[in-house]
Amino acid sequence: MGEQDMPTGPASGTAPGIRRGPGNAPSNPGKRRLGVMGGTFDPIHHGHLVAASEVAAQFHLDEVVFVPTGQPWQKADRHVTPAEDRYLMTVIATAENPQFSVSRIDIDRGGPTYTTDTLRDLRALNPDTDLFFITGADALGQILTWRYAEELFSLAHFIGVTRPGHTLTDPGLPEGGVSLIEVPALAISSTDCRARVASGQPVWYLVPDGVVRYIDKRQLYRGE
Numbered sequence: 006m007g008e009q010d011m012p013t014g015p016a017s018g019t020a021p022g023i024r025r026g027p028g029n030a031p032s033n034p035g036k037r038r039l040g041v042m043g044g045t046f047d048p049i050h051h052g053h054l055v056a057a058s059e060v061a062a063q064f065h066l067d068e069v070v071f072v073p074t075g076q077p078w079q080k081a082d083r084h085v086t087p088a089e090d091r092y093l094m095t096v097i098a099t100a101e102n103p104q105f106s107v108s109r110i111d112i113d114r115g116g117p118t119y120t121t122d123t124l125r126d127l128r129a130l131n132p133d134t135d136l137f138f139i140t141g142a143d144a145l146g147q148i149l150t151w152r153y154a155e156e157l158f159s160l161a162h163f164i165g166v167t168r169p170g171h172t173l174t175d176p177g178l179p180e181g182g183v184s185l186i187e188v189p190a191l192a193i194s195s196t197d198c199r200a201r202v203a204s205g206q207p208v209w210y211l212v213p214d215g216v217v218r219y220i221d222k223r224q225l226y227r228g229e
């Protein structure tokens with residue numbers, strides 16, 4: 006299916022007016038292309054992994070680094086699992102893919118996690134690299150509420166991916182700063198995974214097998 010043929014509307018989670026496909030993303034020959042998948046990953050699930058894999062393929066990325074949040078300040082109203090558990094689940098989930106890695110920068114910095122800090126730190130660690138920040142349609146719709154939002158688009162190209170149950174409305178993001186792509190629809194959320202574990206339902210095949218075992222070993226989400 007070509008970019009122009011991509012379906013729009015609630016069924017695909019896209020909205021008219023959004024720039025679709027990788028067409029407007031930076032393309033600098035010789036520069037490394039690093040995807041950045043930020044998330045609370047409480048727990049990491051196959052929706053995150055499919056999104057990262059699909060963006061890597063469509064945008065010809067050399068690597069995708071998963072960056073678990075330290076303190077996700079916009080989730081301050083709920084219990085968040087300790088960062089070390091979320092970090093280890095992210096390592097377990099990504100270990101077999103040579104294109105995936107995990108960074109502790111947001112955890113080790115301490116304090117509330119702001120993506121401007123994440124991207125500045127990654128730029129310092131990765132000279133001669135173009136950064137591509139991956140977000141689901143829900144997170145992209147909230148981006149103007151992020152701290153120092155106006156700086157974000159000078160630090161990385163943003164890629165919004167479709168997510169079942171969320172229609173992307175363009176909140177007025179800068180032209181050329183954002184691309185939207187369709188990814189295979191997986192109606193999985195960390196919230197639902199936590200609720201399933203709490204009520205004794207399985208999360209097999211929603212999260213990687215090693216993550217199911219880690220949740221069990223550490224008795225995560227039992228009392229929620």
Ligand SMILES: Nc1ncnc2c1ncn2[C@@H]1O[C@H](COP(=O)(O)OP(=O)(O)OP(=O)(O)O)[C@@H](O)[C@H]1O
Pocket residue numbers: 043044045046047051052053056139140141142143144145166167168169191192193194195196197
């Ligand atoms: N099923 C999915 N499909 C596409 N993108 C997703 C999916 N689940 C999460 N994402 C995106 O991955 C990033 C990290 O998400 P996060 O770790 O908050 O997971 P979540 O499932 O949204 O968690 P919670 O339910 O706890 O809010 C966000 O940009 C989010 O939009």
Ligand SMILES: O=C(O)c1ccc[n+]([C@@H]2O[C@H](COP(=O)([O-])O)[C@@H](O)[C@H]2O)c1
Pocket residue numbers: 042043044045046072074077079080118119120121144150151152
């Ligand atoms: O920079 C901010 O103020 C900001 C506010 C909310 C979310 N984010 C980032 O968005 C990504 C997804 O966050 P979350 O809370 O939906 O897991 C993650 O990388 C967060 O650090 C960033």
